[in-house]
Amino acid sequence: MGSSPLPVTRTRIARLAAASALLLLTGCAKEGISPQGQEVHRLFVIIMILAAPVFLGVEAVLIWCIVRYRKRDDDPAPQTVGGSRSLVVFFAIPAVIIAVLFPFGEATLMNIERRETPQVQIKVEGFQWEWTFLYLNEGLFVAGKTLVRPAVMVLPVDEPVQIQLVSRDVIHSFFVPDLLFKRDAIPGRTTTFTFTPTKLGTFHGQCAEFCGLWHSRMTFDVKVVAPLDYQAWIKQQRKKAQGITCEPQGTTLSLIAHNISWNQFCLAVPANTPFTVDITNQDVGIQHNFSIYDSFFEKKKYFTSPRITGPDSETLNANPLPPGHYYFQCDVHGPAMSGAFIVK
Amino acid sequence: MAVTQAPTRELTPEPRGRLLVWLTTTDHKKIGILYLVNSFSFFTVGGIFALLMRTELARPGQQLIGAHAYNELFTIHGTLMIFLVIFPILAGLGNYFVPLQIGALDMAFPRINALSFWLLPVGGLTILSGFLAKGGAAACGWTCYAPLNEQLGTGVDLWLAGLILVGTASILGAINFIVTILRMRAPGMTMMRLPVFVWGILATSLLVILATPVFTAGLIMLFADRRLGTSFFDPAHGGVALLWQNVFWFFGHPEVYMLILGAWGVVTEILSVFSGRPIFSYRGVVLSFLMITALSFTVWAHHMFATGAVELPFFSITTELISIPTGVLFFVWLGTLWKGKLRFEVPMLFALGFIALFLIGGIDGVWAASPAMDFAIHDTYWVVAHLHYVLFGGTLFGIMAGMYYWFPKMSGRMLSRKLGQWHFWLQFIGFNVTFFPMHILGLRGMPRRIADYAPDRGWSFLNLVSTIGAFLIAISLLIFFANVLTTLRKPRSAPADPWRANTLEWATSSPPPPHNFDALPAIHSGRPVYDARVAEAGPTDRGSR
Secondary structure (H helix, E strand, C coil), X not given: CCCCCHHXXXXXXXXXXXXXXXXXXXXXXXXXXXXXXXXXXXXXXXXXXXXXHHHHHHHHHHHHHHHHCECCXXXXXXXXXXXXXXXXXXXXXXXXXXXXXXXXXXXXXXXHHCCCCCCEEEEEEEECCEEEEEECCCCEEEECECCCECEEEEEECCCCEEEEEEECCCCEEEEEHHHCEEEEECCCCCEEEEECCCXXXXXXXXXXXXXXXXXXXXEEEEEEECHHHHHHHHHHHHHHHHCCCCCCCCCEEEEEEECCEECCCEEEECCCCCEXXXXXXXXXXXXXXXXXXXCCCCCCEEEECCCEEECEEEEEEECCCCCEEEEEEECCCEEEEEEEEEEC | CHHHHCHHHHHCCHHHCHHHHHHHCCCHHHHHHHHHHHHHHHHHHHHHHHHHHHHHHCCCCXXXXXXXXXXXXXXXXXXXXXXXXHHHHHHHHHHHHHHHHCCCCCCCXXXXXXXHXXXXXXXXXXXXXXXXXXXXXXXXXXXXCCCHHHHCCHXXXXXXXXXXXXXXXXXXXXXXXXXXXXXXXXXXXXXXXXXXXXHHHHHHHHHHHHHHHHHHHHHHHHHHHHHCCCCCCCHHHCCCHHHHHHHHHHHHHHHHHHCCHHHHHHHHHHHHHHHCCCCCCHHHHHHHHHHHHXXXXXXXXXXXXXXXXXXXXXXXXXXXXXXXXXHHHHHHHHHHHCCCCECCCHHHHHHHHHXXXXXXXXXXXHHHHCHHHHHHHCCEHHHHHHHHHHHHHHHHHHHHHHHHHHHHHHHCCCCCHHHXXXXXXXXXXXXXXXXXXXXXXXXXXXXXXXXXXXXXXXXXXXXXXXXXXXXXXXXXXXXXXXXXXXXXXXXXXXXXXXXXXXXXXXXXXXXXXXXXXXXXXXXXXXXXXHHHHHHHHCCCCCCCC
């Protein structure tokens, strides 16, 4: 009854599994599209080299015991126990492994946290449930649309990029697997880090901190392009932003928020005349408001409404504005829900 | 002597009907069984939730359940498995076996013992009742981070209320265990003769009374934020979102050790019994348990490396230091097997499986302990793999070892060995098929807690494999439940000591009488039952320790 052939089969299976597991793990790890990411990949391999003998050693001794020390007769097993000396050895072995491992980890950490003078500075805003990338030096932004299209961060190859990470609502996490890096976007904090993409291509990114209903759809792309293509893209984006214009059609504006976006990208009112804004929020359980600024840098605020939780609507009265090119947005979602506000 | 009086207590309730006996019992053995029945019921619920999630993730695109339902399921799955399954199973085994292993009549405070049990099903059902509330159950993960936890509906309030009850239950239980172990030991049962399982429960209880009140306070603060207008955690009103994470993980990391110290005790004892050897270094085990208990309070922020707001080197080195006492345990386990006479009974299979799998869960934690590496794998499926290798491959295999080991003592009946072997192999294979691929998914950048994924990410195949594994686990557990239910219909035939074991619970009948012991053997070592067996066999060799 007691002797089945199972342990022997188990030996082979376990050995095979161990070998293939190691291969799989090193083979599947991403190697990184930035020097920082490549450093982390190197650390991954170093820990693998330290961990593999521990794994193989323990499993081998375990399997050896199972095969060799199966009960075969009724003689009692030796009743010896280990003394203080063996206990010291038991403590020493893992201590030595840690003593080797820890400095490698710290060295990598220092390398990836080294600050470089950034050529591109991007303020990254996370909100439920998309991203906005504000190019601070270029004065433009790109936004994604929840459930419709992810935001695309275009970057020039080989230039250090500084990310200033913020959140408009709950905690999110900016995660690009090919950078082997993520950092939490925390409301009330700005977190800064730099990296240098050195490989052309489009790489997927995604929120990594659970942030509510559509967390799984909070994706974005990082598109690394040649410097000339980057300049061309900047120019094109600027043109697109400036090209938005519209004419006043009376003093009553009507605006609908649906699926976390406005139904209009451009609003216009006559100069020096009071006007009213009708806001309808069709998003159940989601807050929106309506504010007018000088630009998306929000240096000067001309008008702001209280937050409206959908479904609901409200009519707001606004004071006259001098002629000019303004900017409106929902403060809950930022530039992702914004447009041009023209006073003529 | 108390022994002669005790039976009268059980004679009176008998006419009151069986249900009432179970509802009003203060007998630690009955309460222990109540714990197990309650926990395995919630285990079934949490397991079905896991199967639903795995089925949804088998292919990209939404098939079975929507995003909101998925978010509710992983939240309640984690909450139930941690607070109402793993911890209470260990507490239940502790309830049944700590008094027996130390030669006591009962727990120190039998009525508080009953109270701390009955709070559990109430707390668990309160959490589950969220599914009936407007807006559904809490959908914020078992960690329920701020300020998302301020945003969601009534389900979060029910989640908070349930956890406050469960937390109170475990604090009461921990006090009871500590007093029982310190004050109720039989003559001769010195601290350094305590069975290792009792040490595991003692260390767990110390963790509970130091860490759980902090968590309970945090839960009450969050409730006040949500319903009484305070703003501890809400940055929109001047609170600090990261404060929640600090409070949560100050408890949450010791919690991991609350979930495994008891299982380490079970496995260490079983390895010793079924290899016919004393524990290779009893002192090493006790020292490791105590070191881990102390160190576990210094590592909480390793869950927060990616916030960029914690001291990275400090929390990295303390985390890596924990692998030293944990490494010692592995040496002791292997040293116990070395030159033994191994009997591959079902409890032993699970104990050996525990070593093989917990090793992986320990090692893959080392990557996450290094902050630079953690930036890559934090909140990915790597972490899901890691935590399941620790809590399922580790603790749950240890719990199953304990269930097969102690079932004859609790019920007077031996579980089927054949079904037990099927259970073990299916669970062992199914577990690895489910959770090993998650390491690779994590390295390929699949975040945890996502209801869906795009087909172009290269995650589809491994998710399918993982789902198949989950169903293998489900089949193995059905075999276990079938084994238990069919065995319970058989006549009581288990001997007092079916395994040739070492500790005091095997010195009394199976199941034990209400007063536990008709007579206690002399206790001259940590293995009184072994000593008695050797003395009976003849004066050839003596006990150890």
